[in-house]
Amino acid sequence: MIQESDGNSSEPEEDAQAVAAGPELPHASGAPTETEGSAETGARTHPLSGLVLGLSWGLGVALALSFRSILDGEWIVIAFTIPAGFVAGVVGGYVKWWFTRYVINECEIRIETGPIFKSSRRIPCARLQSSDINQPLVARVFGLSELTIEMAGGSDSSSKLRFLPFAEARNIRSTVLQRSHELGNANTPQPATPSPEDADCDSSSDSTMSVGDSPLGHEGATLIARLAPDRILIGALLSLDLLMALLGAMLVGLAFVVFDIPIGGLVTLLAFAGGIYSIVSSRVFAQWDFTLSRSAHGLRITRGLFDRSSQSIPFDRIQGIEMVEPLLWRRFGWSQLKIDVAGYGDASEEDGVSVTTLLPISDKSMALTLLNELIHEPHPEEHQALANQASERARIFAPIGWKYRWLTRSADTVRTHTGWVTKRMQVLPHRNVQSIEISQGPWQRRLGVATVEIHTPDGPVSISLAHMNADEAPRLVLDEVALARAAMARPTAGNA
Amino acid sequence: MCVASEYPMQSSRLANMAQDLFSDLDIEWTPVSTGLIKGRRLAGSITFGILFLFVAAGAGFAIYLAPAPWGTLAAITVTLPILALWVWFWFWVPRNQASWGYFEGEKELLIKSGIMFRRLVVVPYGRMQFVDVESGPIASANGYASVTLNTASTETAADIPGVPTAEAHRLRDRLTELGDFDDSGV
Structure with missing residues (x-):
């Protein structure tokens, strides 16, 4: 049933691709990157990939199978389970290898995977963000490497090819990066940033900030704002959630004393303390001595009490800006600026809200000026x-x-x-x-x-x-x- | 400031506008494959069938163990809702299939779906990052696949289920080609 359905689906698929990929050369395996594989079917990765994948999977399978037996010291059982695990892994690896095909050249990037649940991804070359080559330990033994292709985008926006000979991986990488540069340059007047490393943006470094103009020591950056610790402290204190947490903790503490509630009260109190600590650490410690400055390439943020962290944001990566005015700040005319930065998808989760904060607290007029500049x-x-x-x-x-x-x-x-x-x-x-x-x-x-x-x-x-x-x-x-x-x-x- | 649009809107506003959010968008939508009906009914029936078997087994025990009227009563109250859901699902599938449609505009892809929860998504080709075509065994047996457009935003829920397999690959290839030559914007 499954086999049959595979057969059925592959026919129209091939038709469609034959139409789409006109100018490609016919199949020539083992040839250099550009002619790798035929347009209809694509090429497979290196044949040893199955083995390499299988060995790393097999280790896991073998351990899982023989875990109990190792503990119990049943050596005869282990003599069967460990090879069985590796065989299962290698078979799995080969199946994955057999059903993985790719076409990567100057015109397209296409990767097809899956024996039963088929998935086929096509990436316009201009969308390529970066490409890396890795050599995991087992692969390195066989002289193979893993090619990762990164796109901008949300979940699973990177594709991996396992495994290719190192030279070939390098060839492919330079081909697609080259192509993506060409396309990027043809379409955008300023050099688009296909990879974050060479973010040599931007067209507008000539406009200078009007707020704060004392030069900062490093790299010719102009200081925009340096936030005084007291401002950050007061700002954090005047936030509703912190006040609520403090109030809650006080009430629980009071109940603790008055009604003499034993362990339950203590646990609740600890929970409140944890909440308060996380608020304080993200709003006060992380934003301590917050410095925002502007250089020719973009904005630069340095912040932190215990860990100083520094972050630069190229201007053309700023997608959108949010100005937040919490209830208790409004009477003082304070506000906060946050930004969407392209390519921060994961980073914003890692580091909480901190990395997307452009100005933790400032006068509204200054926030507005900065917003209008950006x-x-x-x-x-x-x-x-x-x-x-x-x-x-x-x-x-x-x-x-x-x-x-x-x-x-x-x-x-x-x-x-x-x-x-x-x-x-x-x-x-x-x-x-x-x-x-x-x-x-x-x-x-x-x-x-x-x-x-x-x-x-x-x-x-x-x-x-x-x-x-x-x-x-x-x-x-x-x-x-x-x-x-x-x-x-x-x-x-x-x-x- | 009125902006000219390529997508015509019928000027005659129906009295009952609220009923039809997209009907005044005068577009010829491409429907999705009717194979989706068969595929979803099969997949759904497998799920419901397994669920039903488990619950029926439990109900059997209840009838066997509990005193006379109560066991049967309990058995009915747990199995009937599943059967009802199954029936509802059976009739929901074709309605939902009919509600899906997409339109390849000059610069954007438009996707509409839903009857109870209506949705229309517009994705400019220039914002597309990559396109996935996916199909499981049931989907390929019924000759359809799902096409997913990914932009730099994870909120973009631009997937079209049940596109005929050949059409899915054609659409994918066309979208990627259009995406390749449009401005990237990220």
């Missing part, structure tokens, strides 16, 4: 004309919040204003729009409302207008599509 907006007044608000019918979903949801647009950017406890303003240039979605659930349909979302690379900025008038929503989406299209067609980058 996101070029020639006609901010247009935002007034093109505004959409959440529908009043959304009252059921957000009794107070519906009044505070706005999405406004100009020819260059889309902005949202949300929240009444914590106010958030988010700005996204149209050219960084990744995709646009409109959705409507059954309740929303009854109320005649719909939700519009504009997707951005992972990070704090996420532009959406929940529960807007359903009559206007499709129009809004199509207008945004047209604005994004116009912005992408424009030659100069609107950011930085």
